[in-house]
Amino acid sequence: MRDTTTLLRRMIEESRRISVFTGAGISTESGIPDFRSPGGVWSRERPIPFDAFLASEAARQETWRRRFALEPILRAARPNRGHAAVAALVATGRTEAVVTQNIDGLHQASGVPDAQVIEVHGNTTWAACLDCGRRHEIADLAAAFAADGRAPRCDRCGGLVKTATIAFGQAMPAAAMARAEATMTAAELCLVVGSSLVVWPAAGLPVAAKQAGAVLVIVNRAPTPLDEMADLVLRGEIGAVLGEAVGVQ
Ligand SMILES: [Zn+2]
CATH class of the missing domain: 3.40.50.1220 (TPP-binding domain)
Incomplete structure (x- = not known):
């Protein structure tokens, strides 16, 4: 070596x-966990594709639940x-x-x-509205999700909000x-x-x-x-x- x-x-x-x-x-x-590795997160929880996120409130809630569960690890990482x-x-x-x-x-x-x-x-440390592009902060979204359990919506246009990452099936x-x-x-x-x-x-x-x-x-x-x-x-x-x-x- x-x-x-x-x-x-x-x-x-x-x-x-x-x-x-x-x-x-x-x-x-x-x-930071390697999602793709054997025994990694994705071998236990299959990734949620982009079309499912768009189509279903339940899929969006599950996507966000997983993302918020990762937050302590992401925040601690240096x-x-x-x-x-x-x-x-x-x-x-x-x-x-x-x-x-x-x-x-x-x-x-x-x-x-x-x-x-x-x-x-993309980047998972922030989120954006899929319709108007407005930036949303993860901490704000987490607080709202903890309060009502609903997948976040844009406060400007009502569009779906997603982490600024490229999901499976997303361009x-x-x-x-x-x-x-x-x-x-x-x-x-x-x-x-x-x-x-x-x-x-x-x-x-x-x-x-x-x-x-x-x-x-x-x-x-x-x-x-x-x-x-x-x-x-x-x-x-x-x-x-x-x-x-x-x-x-
Ligand atoms: Zn918007």
């Missing part, structure tokens, strides 16, 4: 444009060494933006400016995907951190980077379907590997 980390450190030092693509594995080290290493890369100016599948806001919490985090699956955010592809295909070095690379179309972004000529590095605890395509694969704790490669404690 030490030799490959040294190799990664050299690759980072020698690259002028570095794209970073992150997934659940970087946040599990902050205590960025870890892996997030700090990514933030340090952004601070060098060589990483234009962090592309993330995560919805927890921890890259922003680690000091990466909002404008430099591209969230291809990917076109602008974010286009920006993600642009920044990843422009990179010399593409660092894929903590993603199992099984969720499409997001997993297509590192593929596009590699096809555009980037050197592809995958850092993850478990094997991924793109390992064979990668120029370097590092298996281990993300905070430790990335922290050492970037030189961040």
